Amino acid sequence: MLNCRIIYPLYICALNHLPIHSLLAPLRAAFSRHAQVILEAPTGAGKSTALPLAMLDWPEISGRILMLEPRRVAARSVAHYIASCRQQKVGQEVGYRVRGESKISANTRLEIVTEGILTRMIQQDPELTGIEMIIFDEIHERHLTTDLGLALALEVQASLRDDLKILAMSATLSGLALGELMPEAVTLHSEGRSFPVEIEYRPVPTQQHWLDYLGRCVLDLVSASSASVDKMATNNAVLVFLPGKGEISRLQQFLRERLSHDAFLICPLYGELSGAEQDSAIAATTDGRRKIVLATNVAESSLTIEGIGFVIDSGYKRQASFNPKTGVTRLGLKRISQASATQRSGRAGRLSAGVCVRLWSQEEHGRMLRADEPEISQADLVSMAHNCAYWGAKSFSDLMLLTPPPSVNEALAWQLLQRLGMVDSHNKLTSHGKAAYELGCHPRLAHMLLGAKSLGAKISGQAAQLGSLACLLSGILEA
């Protein structure tokens, strides 16, 4: 586990001078009169760290604060950082809950959770007993489960808990219909705090595979900059954005064969890694080696990775898209959007001025999508429909969603739930649907698990084998 007590206190003073501090008084004033606030502040303002840290000392907040972070690695890292700023261990006043792991105690007042956890918490206790504030961080990322969490929280506030405070935060509000969804909300803006980043466009030559070229670019960058950056400089680390763990391990292998282990520390960073491996990618190196972090887009927002002064962006991401013709979701290699490229390059200017190399041309940049499409427009909606039914809604139009889904995708999701016997012909949850929801996995897998259990009970002696086979299969498929 990251030894935060050694590193973090150095930053406590820095947190006191962040732009968000000028907004704390207006924010308190806004919450004294309104239950909803929308906050727009560019990256580095202190939204994810300094703001919830300050709230812990507001006497008017006596209940718990829940803060939603879209990614597990960010939830854990932000919780560790805020806890260390209060000179505590995580799990005391500041804790986190992500799928399969939690560090909270009876004293926890600020709980950082990921999206699935938030929707389950609301579904299990719609009165949200003891919770006084929900903060939606990175609301512009528009993950399906964040949209759902916000819809459920708004409904709880409107029907059961008019004292519940909701804060929606974003680095950019452009294109977000938040004002329509929360017409009573006060909107506040602040400056960000980041440093200039020099952008260099280096398109991949036509004869070369982009990953080979990327490997060469990393070698060029570290050798060209090794003369100009001080070995002990705090901002000499390199962050490389790649689409997925396959490309990460190939590049890791390529670099390991060519760079000295004594001079370079190569750290992969993606969602499925263990907490300790993620921590070592995020923490500063203490042995003078230069760090090269090979990351997926988990490093695109929320995280502050120690010492990054250089970013190399492949321009790719791996994304799931649902095909309504086949009913199948496929992971594919996609070009990122301009908004994503800006976020990625901004990582080089988080702690000081930096450099970003983009593996595409400036002309191509102009042709990239301006912003990512929200997940609700392209995802499989079966789990969402299942959540909707558990909530007692019979159509997505009953929920306060930022964007409606494509109607064909919604219809397919309800049809599948009906075929699985999880909802009736009016989309009302059945007892089978309820039992499946409580298992916490995708409805298809939950159906298999419940089916194996009941079938096993009918065939004597087979119950244990069928049940464990189904558990094994769903574990592999959900991993």
Ligand SMILES: Nc1ncnc2c1ncn2[C@@H]1O[C@H](COP(=O)(O)OP(=O)(O)O)[C@@H](O)[C@H]1O
């Ligand atoms: N884990 C961390 N390690 C070191 N500094 C951090 C860390 N997290 C945040 N900071 C400091 O706090 C500043 C604000 O970060 P953050 O609250 O994440 O901003 P925002 O959410 O508005 O983008 C960063 O620029 C950095 O100086």
Ligand SMILES: [Mg+2]
């Ligand atoms: Mg943030």
